[in-house]
Amino acid sequence: MARLFIAEKPSLGRAIAAALPKPHKNQQGYIESANGDTVTWCIGHLLEQAEPDAYDEKYKSWNLQDLPIVPEQWLLKPRKSAAKQLSVVKKLAKQFNDIVHAGDPDREGQLLVDEVFDFIKLPQVKKQQIQRLLISDLNLSAVKKALGNLKSNQAFMPLSVSALARSRADWLYGMNMTRAYTLLGQQAGYKGVLSVGRVQTPVLGLVVRRDREIANFTPRAFYQLDAIIPHEGNDIRARWQPSEACKPWQDEEGRVLHRKLVENVATRISGQPAEVIEAERKNTKQGAPLPYSLSALQIDAAKRFNMSAADVLAHCQSLYEKHKAITYPRSDCRYLPKGHFSEAKDVVRAIAATADCLQQGVEGADLSLRSKAWNDSKVEAHHAIIPTSRSVKSLSSGEAKVYELVARQYLMQFYPPASFAEAKLVFSIAGGIFIAKGKKQLSAGWKALMPSKKKSAEEELEAIVPPLEKGTVLTCDRGEIKDCMTEPPKYFSEASLLQAMTGIARFVKDPEFKKILRDTDGLGTEATRAGILDLLFKRRLLQREGKQIRATPSGEGLIDALPEKSTYPDMTAHWERQLHDMAERKCPYKAFMQILEKEISEIMDTVKSQPIPHALKNLPNDVPAKRKRRSSGGRKKRYTTKA
Known part of the structure; x- marks a missing residue:
């Protein structure tokens, strides 16, 4: 029986058709194969969330008293640019009994085609018979292999529900918060749109807090002490490890802040016996890094090519x-x-x-x-x-x-693992602990593929950490003090901000959430992170200064005006965990949405009952002219529904 394949985009549709019997007939919006199988396609999303005024005409004007806007019955509408192709898909879907869902193999790709089935009111009997085609490689052999491994689309419905929940939750949160804070900004004299989203805003918060940490940073002097221990014509350099008794003179990272303490230890160890109380030598291996995910690739491309x-x-x-x-x-x-x-x-x-x-x-x-x-x-x-x-x-x-x-x-x-020789000596000198350690590459293995870097002359491991037995006693010649200064954290770059988004647990405020979120996907998804950063630049909440990424005054003002909860990653990372659980049938859609609606209502009540935040006053009006015109009506989708 002939099948209808519905691909996510034309390129995927053509790749599927290439694997079907020839000759082909190229029609308007679809391809027919010799055996009757037909391939059509979406053009990305054929449908989009309806704007608020589709639910009620009064929402055309932005009014604080109308918030929150919470649809009782959610509406989708055809995208203007995709209406013609939607008609093609709808017509074909009615003609075929055997339908194959060929969206991209991810949460968004699953929803993208499933929502079309719902919108065109495909009969339930047909829905239950739909098969799923998963393609991650567009080459002919890979497509043919995938065609031989079709699955039931019903097995992927939780993935679709998860994507639907995310789409609706983003709409609810972004639409209401953006309208609320843009209206507050207008009351304070700001002429632009202050967009808020469950991902973009915590990312902006990360940058604002990093910028301020750097601006408020005060350098502090700290001191390191090395014991210099002569041995067979070479000097062993062993670093002092301060004891518990030294904690009152250390910072939170264990750095000693008082020079007199270090001078006292240096005096005490000079000329004293240095006994080896621990000796370790071992060979280690380091396997190749795994192939790339999108975020890992983006991070490396930013580091290497500033891309x-x-x-x-x-x-x-x-x-x-x-x-x-x-x-x-x-x-x-x-x-x-x-x-x-x-x-x-x-x-x-x-x-x-x-x-x-x-x-x-x-x-x-x-x-x-x-x-x-x-x-x-x-x-x-x-x-x-x-x-x-x-x-x-x-x-x-x-x-x-x-x-x-x-x-x-x-x-x-x-390639084989890279191999290393590692050595460590622990000395006891005048009651203090000093450690000398070193590492030397024995064979490059996979590291031979890394771009070459200029290497400094490498001392022999045996010279800096000689093979001494436990119990060996040498003599400490002297102590050498190194004067150091603490340094501020670095401004975010494209690479480090992406790393922060993927490893978001480091920036979570709530210690309980830290434990939960260490294994989540982070802020946003592989597919959306680039768009989120791009959005923040376009809306002039972030700006580039060379390779550095910094917040603009408008970005700082928005973060200061928002509830603290909205500016930290805890909430959105917790969302992602629930959405992930939803895809695995561990979290119900209804409960997730009810909790979110309640939270948004509470925020809107607070916004309406409190005076205009001081942070929104005197924001710079550097908004591009084409956006000024929209600030009062603000009905463009990109201001309201992005994460």
């Missing part, structure tokens, strides 16, 4: 859709299915033909090696981003850089 997260994602999409040179890019996974190992030879051959700079790396790869990356238990909807078996010769500069990173990380999986 923005948005640019990395754009190049990835091009490499995936246009060139078919990498697998699905919006992945949060860093592992690969075991079955993919058999394709390594073809993938490495494609790397050799595509990236000249990796020729030597290809030649050194041992395809019999299998790193820990191949692990079926760690792979869910999609796997890590890796090259495909397709070679490409005409990449743009940005595409080539991103491909090089992805390909190098993949090649590392076929």
Whole structure:
């Protein structure tokens, strides 16, 4: 029986059609294959959340007393640019009994097609028979393999519910908070839109607090002490480890702040016996880093090429859709299915033909090696981003850089671990503890693939930490004091802000949440983080100063005006945990939404009952002219529904 495939986008649709029997008939908005199978597609989201005035005309004007806006029956509307394609999909869906959902293999891709089924009122009998096609590689062999492994779409409904909850929750929170604080800002004389979102605002809060920590930083002197212990013509340098008794003279990081204390210890150890109370020598190995998830790739591209997260994602999409040179890019996974190992030879051959700079790396790869990356238990909807078996010769500069990173990380999986010799000596001198330690690389392993850096002359490990036996007694010649100064934290860069978003537990205020959130996906998702940063720049809440990212005065004012809870990542990271649990049938949709609606109502009551926050007064009106015109009506979707 003929099937209808509904892909997420035209490029995916064409890739599916290429794997179906020929000849093909290209129609307006769909492709027919020789056996009657037909492929059509969405163009991203064909539908979008309706604006408030779709629920009630009075919401066309922004009014504080109308808040909160909480729809009783949620409405979707066709996107203007996609209305024609929606009609094509609707017409075809009525003609076919066998339908295959071919959205991207993630939460958003699942909802994107499922919501079309609901909108066109597809009969329940048809819905229950829909199959799911999961494609993470657009090359013909991979698509054919996926076509032979269709699953029931019903198994993915919790993923769809999770995405739906996130979409509606973002609308509720963003719409109401943005209207509320924009109206407060207008009352204070600000002419722009003060947008608020459950992800963008905590990210802005991170930057504001970091900027202020740097601005208010006062350098403090601290001191380190090394015991200099001569041995066979070389000096062993052992660092003093202050005891518990020294805590009153240390800061929270254990640095000694009083020079007289250090001078006293230096005097006491001079000429004294130095007994080895612990001796350790061992060889260690360090395995290759895992292949990339999108965030890990964006972080490395920012560090190496100063490339923005948005640019990395754009190049990835091009490499995936246009060139078919990498697998699905919006992945949060860093592992690969075991079955993919058999394709390594073809993938490495494609790397050799595509990236000249990796020729030597290809030649050194041992395809019999299998790193820990191949692990079926760690792979869910999609796997890590890796090259495909397709070679490409005409990449743009940005595409080539991103491909090089992805390909190098993949090649590392076929190199042995880097090996090191490590040594440690613990001395007791005049009742104090001093430690000398060193590390030396024995073999580069996968590190041979890393871009070369200038290396300083390396002392022999045996010279700086000689192989002494426990109980050996030497003589401390003297103590050397090093005068140091504390340094402020660094301003956020694109790379460090992305790292902060993925490792958000470090910045969570509530200690109980810290424990819960260490294993979450962080602020936002792989697919949305680049867009969130881009949004904050466009709305002039963040600005770039060289490689640094700083908050603008408007961004600072907004953070100061908002409830503290809205500016910390605790709330949004907790949301992500609940949404993740929802996708695994552990958290009900209704309970999640009811709690959120209650919280928003409480915030709106507070906003309406309190005076205009002082922080919103005297904000700079540096809003671009094209946005000033919208500040009073403010009905554009991008001001209200972004995370």
